[in-house]
Amino acid sequence: MSSALLVEQLLNGLQLGVMLYLMAAGLTLIFGVMGLINLAHGSLYMVGAFACAAVAAWTGSFFLALIGALIAAAAAGALMEILVIRRLYGRDHLDQVLATFALILVFSEATRWLFGPFPLYLDIPAILQGTVPLPGGSRYQIYRLAIIGVGIAVAIGLYLLISRTRLGMRIRAGESDREMIAALGVDIRTLYTVVFALGAGLAGLAGAMIGPLQSVQVGMGEPVLILAFVVIVIGGIGSNRGALIGAILVGVVDTMGRALLPGVLSGLLGPSAAATTGSSLASMLIYLVMVVILVFRPRGLFPAGS
Amino acid sequence: MITRERLVEITLVLLLAAVPIAAQLLNEPFYLTLATRVAILGLAAVGLNIALGLGGLVSFGHAAFFGVGGYVAGVLAIHAFNGTPMLLGLPGTKLMPFIWIVAILVSGLVALGIGALTLRTSGVYFIMITLAFAQMIYYFAISWPAYGGEDGLSFYVRNGFPGVDTLKPLPFLLICYALLALGLILFQVLRKSRFGAALQGARQNEVRVAATGISPYRIRLVAFVIWAMITGVAGALYADLNRFVSPAMLSWHMSGELIVLIVLGGVGRRFGPVVGAGLYVLLEYWLGGITERWQLFLGLMLLGVVLFARGGLIGLLAGKPRHG
Amino acid sequence: MLLEISGLTASYGPVQALFGVDLAVAEGEMLALLGRNGMGKTTTIRALFGLTPASGGRVSFAGREIARLAPHRIAQLGLGLVPEGRRCFPNLTVEENLVVAARPGRWTQASVAELFPRLAERRRQLARTLSGGEQQMLAIGRALMTNPQLLVLDEATEGLAPIIRQDIWAALRALKSGGQAIIVVDKSLSELLPVADRCTILEKGTSVWTGKAGELSPQLQDRYLGV
């Protein structure tokens, strides 16, 4: 592989990582703060993408659509928190798994009911269309660079929010002792709703931003959900920094695995067999990385609170 | 004294026993298939109940063992069918008892390997690392062409059991009932044993167990392996029920569904898995028959149970468990 | 009266723990809540803060009925809690623990640091790594920072070294003379009684005796407290 291609693939890995981060950020926030396993996080991502596609089709403006997606996902999140999630905080992870599993079914079918069974159309806004040249002769999509930018901005914003504000402090206090923070006069219920809506909004933003690159369809959140879980576990649950680094690690490893493994193997197996074997190994690679990391660091790379 | 829980259990056993009779009377042989599915999923959930209800080991990777059991059945059957030898030149077989033993051994071994590595972690990390292993096996199965890859492996006729015609639904149902009963008894015996006490202790307070001189790691590893073995047998039966096995049995959805069963029924309750499996299968059957949007209503019903019936259906019917 | 509790009952699930508690605290007064282990002191305090919902009875604070309010609403009315078992936020630093729920008033980080110099030394340390006694100081400091009208301490000096205990009692005495109302639970009668104005004794979830601290005779102590 030429070095120009290598650079491009690294960039691809970074971009995939940032994309995963956008999804993982909300998940790790909700997970870290409320100790809640939210399988329906992928559904909020889907809500964001559908809302974005619908508003874009209606107004013709992608940026309005982005705002619409944020609002829709945050609202769906707030509603979900008030109606369902709120009753699950004291419960163990299993009840949460069951309830949010049920929510996936509800969200998926409700979305299909609303929008019909066929995937929706959503495209990159005109000003972000096209590519820029990369050194070495290749080209890179402007929109993907924009995603990298937004992802990094979100990472910094979230970091400041959590470590520098009183809201962040209360969120972290609630993480360990919800009852106590309430007894000190903090309205933890509302706080949780806000945090949940924030996490949902981030998922919606991720869905909306990724929608133009992918298929806006029912069930689109599930593959990302699993990857996002992998990311936050590698990074250390509840850690924003861990989510970012975990996401980039997963993005780069996955991209490089897909790009390099078949080539490495083709000397041994011949091109066709190498292509299938390489691809199988590549699909297992990130899980392998996760296992190795957890065996040596059972609480992830950046265990929260240390 | 007969507790409410006991009463519920007796009713349940009677209900299960009534299914074959009802199927006969109403001429609805499909009821047998449904009951078989309940028994098999229930057995898988019994395994999960040992690890989860007693040991608190929430995992998202048990589909791995379910699928491994299924593939053991499929692969052995296909080799026996084609008369080709397998790995190491061993022959295939179409005899269920052999298949079960192999399924127990293979899933136990896989679990020993996975468990030895994963049980160092705990809580959510454990959930996710078990998921990682299951996903690896899943992707391997999808892309490994020898046994059908994503298309799965169809073996046309159900495997046999000496002296029983397993092709007929009823005898196969009875075999599944018998294994389910064994599983339930094993659960009960384990729960009351010293091992069970240590396992439950490790769930409630890991540090304390260690300080009394019991290694939680070893206790959990054994529980993990037992769990995998039971789940593996259930997987082999499931493959036999469908005469088919595919990577879908290994997917995280399957793990999720098994968790759903057990939470529906009641975690840590002896009959929780059976009640949960029964309810889930019935809902799926019944809703799937009335509306194309059955998943929406299934979701809403699951939500209802989780929110309003704490402790699952058994909890709702029989009240809180007695501790002691 | 600043606080008046009458006929308070409460349960943990099916287990009833309070069967009718009456007590009252005036402005600037310190009430000692006494009773053997398991008699309901902590439960009374939890019910007062809405943490264990009261199943019956009345609680009025500054003229307002508060028995059905959510915990954070109760606290916002001016009640500060130092709970049994400290319950500092382990993954927050000492400083963050102090400010996380702070409300404006005379207690500030500086004045808390004066009361507990030890805490100032450990400002940036995570509460999780504090020693038991340090955590107790932090719990008291955290409650003070909410500048409550009524300060409630459950096991005020548990786990503190004798010399620090003396400081705490001195501080509580000073608070009281500054007009602060206080409810305190503590096992060390010899230190508590000289500071407290009045006592209420609980027996099996019921208030059985209320009176001036000085009137708590050795007979009563023997009967209800096992001293």
Place this chain on the structure above:
Amino acid sequence: EPIKIGMITTLSGGGAGLGIDVRDAFQLALKQAGNAEIELVVEDDAQKPELAVQIADKMIQSDKVDLLTGIIWSNLAMAVVPSVTAQEIIYLSPNAGPSPLAGAACNANYFNVAYQNDNFHEAAGEYANIDYSNTFIMAPNYPAGQDALTGFKRYYKGTLAGEVYTQVGQTDYAAEIAQIRASGADSVFIFLPGGMGIAFTKQYAQSDVGIPLLGPGFSFSQDVLGAIGDAAVGVKNSASWSPDLDNPANAAFVEAFQAEYGRLPSVYAAQSFDTANLILSAAAKASVTDKDAFRAALKEADFASVRGKFSFNTNQHPIQDLYMREVVKEGDVITNKIIATVFTDHGDAYAKDCSL
């Protein structure tokens, strides 16, 4: 003579669009025939093989259906078809055509009315020979994907600039697109069904690679074109059918479908419509209770196919013409137009292994 048909298809989840087209077209054909004796029961398999098996068991044991049909996906077909046909129930495939069922595992009770999985890819490979000599080929890493590339290579004579298998369900193709750009290929052939194809095609167009794209009709069928949008325009894809295929049955079908459901039919709808009409034609000649006679009637394929001409090979898979289509935009509607006939009376490579 009453006939009960069981339809197992995907009506929920990401793949629901395909199943809904299959169901709708089938119901349309029944409605047009006005045959009150035919009863259709439809159930959703949620794209889960085990669930499909269970529904099949239920339909056979409980609903006592005479015929089964409806499955979209090869892996579900592989789960259901062998055990169904072993129970002497006739299964007619409106879509999936995995190779084992066309070859060694063929069965007298199994009729494929759609295609053998390799067919569309074979046509693309043959067509590629005209303009291209260095193609980059790509498919998901699962049996249907492996079959796809095998099918393409069977007729393609040029060199391969690259052969890549992606992950099933993959949604981001930046790494593969970079490889394509760097490969020096003169064309790209992809088989990426469903959401995978939508994602790839959009990303490919956005990346300004500029190398012509070819694919089987699945990835550019009517059900996904709306979602891909302009990015699909100009892509050449192979299929056995196209909305503009010039024959009276097709013209009537496209018009009726559009009138009934307000959208253009997809290739899945066309295949399903044919399946229904095939059953109707057989029912007119024989009774379902007489299995041999009914099978013989089916085998004659005596119905007006929307694909123009249609007959069965020895393995009961189609012999049909295969076309190259191009995605075009007509006003607001994006659809396909035929640009070439690649094969006439094309069968499949596995029929020789079938002992029927």
Place this chain on the structure above:
Amino acid sequence: MADPVLSVTGLSRSFGALKATDEVTLDLRPGEIHALIGPNGAGKSTLINLISGALSPDAGSVHLGGMDVTRLGVSARARLGLGRTYQISSLFPEFSALRNVMLAVQARQGSSFRFFLPVMADASLRDPALSLLDRVGLAARAHVIAAELSHGERRQLELAMALALSPRLLLLDEPMAGMGPEGSKAMTALLAQLGHALPILLVEHDMDAVFALADRISVLVYGRIIATGSVEEIRRDPEVRRAYLGDAA
């Protein structure tokens, strides 16, 4: 003098810049109650954790009955006879008091891999557990779930569990914390009675109890032992009074 059951030599442990334990050397002799007192944050719990194996030292060694256990983990040390209680109660909340103790008895017997015999019917677990509960004064509460016990009762249970391991020595971290006067008195009496058979290293801020019980007292300040001696010696030590006791002596 008999060999010490426990001897700690040159033990050190830092947290970042803080030396929580600084070259501590101390021993515990058969039949004695050795109290460890010191200001809050002096490093008492840290020392207990180092001895029990919950923390590992930066330097120094721990010997148990002459055997070097410095490198062993918590459970291994527990099996060698090291019993402890926690500063904050640590129980099995869903089990009854009785089952809590039974599990500890089972651990001592080293028989947790028995899968079949039901424990509740097992007299070899139940009888010793009941007598232990009786010994700490909890017999009447044997069937109450641990989560429902009051603070003081939990401490008693905690002690019963430590005793169930038939330890060769006990490490007690503030056993009186949160106990009322009556409970403290009972606990003091219980420990006094135990102490003759079972050496105890006692961390406690309740000076009445310490002075009543201790055979020897060591005073820890800023991670260092500044004095070791009899009750009278320590009471009189001006350094100790200044750093810790105040007027409480």
